Amino acid sequence: xxxxxxxxxxxxxxxxxxxxxxxxxxxxxxxxxxxxxxxxxxxxxxxxxxxxxxxxxxxxxxxxxxxxxxxxxxxxxxxxxxxxxxxxxxxxxxxxxxxxxxxxxxxxxxxxxxxxxxxxxxxxxxxxxxxxxxxxxxxxxxxxxxxxxxxxxxxxxxxxxxxxxxxxxxxxxxxxxxxxxxxxxxxxxxxxxxxxxxxxxx
Amino acid sequence: xxxxxxxxxxxxxxxxxxxxxxxxxxxxxxxxxxxxxxxxxxxxxxxxxxxxxxxxxxxxxxxxxxxxxxxxxxxxxxxxxxxxxxxxxxxxxxxxxxxxxxxxxxxxxxxxxxxxxxxxxxxxxxxxxxxxxxxxxxxxxxxxxxxxxxxxxxxxxxxx
Numbered sequence: 081x082x083x084x085x086x087x088x089x090x091x092x093x094x095x096x097x098x099x100x101x102x103x104x105x106x107x108x109x110x111x112x113x114x115x116x117x118x119x120x121x122x123x124x125x126x127x128x129x130x131x132x133x134x135x136x137x138x139x140x141x142x143x144x145x146x147x148x149x150x151x152x153x154x155x156x157x158x159x160x161x162x163x164x165x166x167x168x169x170x171x172x173x174x175x176x177x178x179x180x181x182x183x184x185x186x187x188x189x190x191x192x193x194x195x196x197x198x199x200x201x202x203x204x205x206x207x208x209x210x211x212x213x214x215x216x217x218x219x220x221x222x223x224x225x226x227x228x229x230x231x232x233x234x235x236x237x238x239x240x241x242x243x244x245x246x247x248x249x250x251x252x253x254x255x256x257x258x259x260x261x262x263x264x265x266x267x268x269x270x271x272x273x274x275x276x277x278x279x280x281x282x
Numbered sequence: 283x284x285x286x287x288x289x290x291x292x293x294x295x296x297x298x299x300x301x302x303x304x305x306x307x308x309x310x311x312x313x314x315x316x317x318x319x320x321x322x323x324x325x326x327x328x329x330x331x332x333x334x335x336x337x338x339x340x341x342x343x344x345x346x347x348x349x350x351x352x353x354x355x356x357x358x359x360x361x362x363x364x365x366x367x368x369x370x371x372x373x374x375x376x377x378x379x380x381x382x383x384x385x386x387x388x389x390x391x392x393x394x395x396x397x398x399x400x401x402x403x404x405x406x407x408x409x410x411x412x413x414x415x416x417x418x419x420x421x422x423x424x425x426x427x428x429x430x431x432x433x434x435x436x437x438x439x440x441x442x
Contacts, residue, residue: 086294088295089364098305098311102311105311113338113339113342116337117432118428119428119429120427123426148441159437161439181412208411209410210407210408211331211404211406211407212332212407213412213440214408215437215440216332216333216411216438216440218430219437220437223335226335231434278412279414279418280411
């Protein structure tokens with residue numbers, strides 16, 4: 081029998097395969113973007129400015145101690161109950177006359193907030209509080225606001241607030257952005273995020 | 283005249299190396315894709331907390347990063363285990379935050395300055411004392427837009 085030598089493999093298409101892979105990875109890669117909770121700090125103020133007077137019923141105090149325990153309205157609470165408690169407070173709507181809340185579905189408890197525009201959540205930490213706990217508390221409070229905003233947006237415009245914001249920030253959204261922005265502003269006016277942070281105690 | 287000519291030598295032909303550059307390129311591309319670019323070398327522990335009510339931070343050029351946390355293992359001998367602030371590539375004291383903000387502003391175009399955001403990348407074990415000191419300094423420097431950078435996930439995981 082004749083002994084044949086192996087034929088040479090044509091390597092001309094190797095480059096094409098490499099390019100194909102390159103293009104595949106280029107297309108499928110997303111450069112990671114950071115995400116987080118955005119907050120706006122208050123202006124720096126001189127020490128001697130008198131704080132405005134706010135009725136106690138409109139303040140929802142949340143305190144976190146150095147053992148990462150929560151004290152909400154003078155009572156101990158688990159983190160998992162915080163969102164619900166905050167929603168209850170914001171949605172209470174006990175106001176009458178000028179301060180009446182037309183959309184609140186809360187219990188109208190006379191010792192709680194009059195309406196969401198007036199309601200303020202006051203957050204106080206200890207210097208020893210862990211940052212992770214602080215973020216968790218912030219997250220729950222933002223979630224409470226978002227829950228209410230979602231409910232109202234759903235009722236008024238048939239779309240949740242989070243979805244509206246997502247659409248607004250989506251460059252490929254081809255609806256009417258101006259109108260969407262107006263709707264977002266209406267909801268934000270109805271339920272403003274009033275989260276006050278006191279300086280931590282040591 | 284025979285159609286099947288018998289080759290003289292029984293040696294194997296040399297393997298073609300023409301495709302070697304392609305393999306090398308492929309590896310190069312793979313590493314290019316898989317690499318995450320980092321602007322700063324982290325010198326502190328940076329396990330970010332979880333949160334799910336998050337907003338995305340686009341426009342990388344408009345963000346100033348402040349890191350805080352315990353010094354990483356290899357710096358612990360020198361700097362101890364007390365949580366510290368890292369600005370650019372070195373440890374900094376609280377007072378230096380203002381200076382850092384001004385320096386960052388200086389390097390940006392004037393019309394972009396109002397849109398600058400400060401991203402706080404703080405390790406979840408850090409005490410709030412340090413974080414609020416940073417926040418006070420930011421208020422003094424009028425860098426009011428901040429973002430607590432987090433990992434997307436259930437916030438309850440922070441507590442345990």
